Amino acid sequence: MTTLVLASASPARLTVLRKAGVEPFVVVSGVDEDAVQEALGPSAAPSRVVTELARAKATAVLTELPADVAADAVIIGCDSMLLIDGTLQGKPHTADIARARWRSMMGRSGTLLTGHCVLRVRDGATVGESSADSATVVHFGTPSGDDLEAYLESGEPMQVAGAFTLDGLGGWFIDRIEGDPSSVIGIGLPLVRRLLGEVGIGVSELWGPR
Numbered sequence: 001m002t003t004l005v006l007a008s009a010s011p012a013r014l015t016v017l018r019k020a021g022v023e024p025f026v027v028v029s030g031v032d033e034d035a036v037q038e039a040l041g042p043s044a045a046p047s048r049v050v051t052e053l054a055r056a057k058a059t060a061v062l063t064e065l066p067a068d069v070a071a072d073a074v075i076i077g078c079d080s081m082l083l084i085d086g087t088l089q090g091k092p093h094t095a096d097i098a099r100a101r102w103r104s105m106m107g108r109s110g111t112l113l114t115g116h117c118v119l120r121v122r123d124g125a126t127v128g129e130s131s132a133d134s135a136t137v138v139h140f141g142t143p144s145g146d147d148l149e150a151y152l153e154s155g156e157p158m159q160v161a162g163a164f165t166l167d168g169l170g171g172w173f174i175d176r177i178e179g180d181p182s183s184v185i186g187i188g189l190p191l192v193r194r195l196l197g198e199v200g201i202g203v204s205e206l207w208g209p210r
């Protein structure tokens with residue numbers, strides 16, 4: 001049976017896949033995202049940035065796979081960033097940055113881009129590849145000052161791209177989205193289904209025992 005390898009440390013992506021019937025083999029890529037982005041240059045299109053980051057993550061774990069996994073596997077790498085005011089934003093990392101972002105984006109909208117790369121692997125070699133990004137417009141609500149401070153205090157916004165979650169505390173402050181919710185959380189299931197199809201895999205082949 002083909003093993004789905006998730007090239008990500010993201011608990012969100014792992015949860016999305018588990019709820020969708022797949023128990024992935026997780027290998028964290030450790031890719032230096034800043035270095036990849038710098039190599040692409042300042043004029044790289046946002047969709048290319050997230051897709052190349054996803055490709056770098058998937059590619060990086062190929063050599064880390066045990067032989068029994070690498071015999072028959074599909075590796076998925078992802079990268080999510082928020083495109084707003086013409087700039088790509090990753091994780092804010094600090095409360096001050098998260099606060100400034102929320103004060104700027106509340107009541108407005110941005111586009112959450114998630115790049116995806118799927119590598120089909122047989123006997124340790126890449127025999128197929130498909131990649132694409134998904135874009136979801138996110139309409140931000142207007143949290144009160146107290147709610148925003150409490151949200152920052154929770155620590156959640158610092159750890160996620162765009163300083164918000166759809167499926168966590170951030171959900172109180174997202175008015176609506178236009179696009180695929182799983183892609184906002186971190187891995188777009190309908191897009192991954194298409195990409196898996198392009199390398200000859202049907203999603204139900206990956207579902208564990210029901």
Ligand SMILES: Nc1nc2c(ncn2[C@H]2C[C@H](O)[C@@H](COP(=O)(O)OP(=O)(O)OP(=O)(O)O)O2)c(=O)[nH]1
Nearest residue numbers: 008009010012079080160161165166167184185186
């Ligand atoms: N639960 C949840 N997480 C979100 C949401 N939006 C973004 N995130 C998370 C997913 C990813 O873990 C993180 C985006 O950062 P990256 O794409 O660089 O992934 P991360 O560094 O977490 O792991 P990786 O680089 O794949 O090993 O933000 C959301 O709506 N819900």
